[in-house]
Amino acid sequence: MNAGSWIAIYLPLFIIFFIILPQQRAVHKAVLLKIRKRKGVDIMTNELIKKYIGKKCLISTGTFGTTVKGIIIGVNENWLEVETKKGNELINAEFIQSIKMI
Numbered sequence: 001m002n003a004g005s006w007i008a009i010y011l012p013l014f015i016i017f018f019i020i021l022p023q024q025r026a027v028h029k030a031v032l033l034k035i036r037k038r039k040g041v042d043i044m045t046n047e048l049i050k051k052y053i054g055k056k057c058l059i060s061t062g063t064f065g066t067t068v069k070g071i072i073i074g075v076n077e078n079w080l081e082v083e084t085k086k087g088n089e090l091i092n093a094e095f096i097q098s099i100k101m102i
Contacts, residue, residue: 059072
């Protein structure tokens with residue numbers, strides 16, 4: 001193989017693994033840090049979520065693009081158990097941005 005072939009094959013891989021992916025990880029860490037350091041916003045507590053147990057709700061985690069639709073089964077420590085069409089799911093309450101009753 002000549003040098004042009006090596007460059008055509010390995011340069012895109014180098015760019016992906018050593019430039020693009022580390023930048024995406026840094027952005028993801030910055031978003032998590034921003035969520036944790038929000039001032040004036042309380043973390044969703046179990047007492048607030050317990051009002052919605054047994055009701056069908058739409059739960060959104062916002063920036064991560066996750067939306068779960070189902071019946072809230074229970075709340076334990078910082079985790080929320082939701083029964084969906086696919087089965088039961090666990091959601092970390094720290095990342096919940098909104099809960100809407102349907």
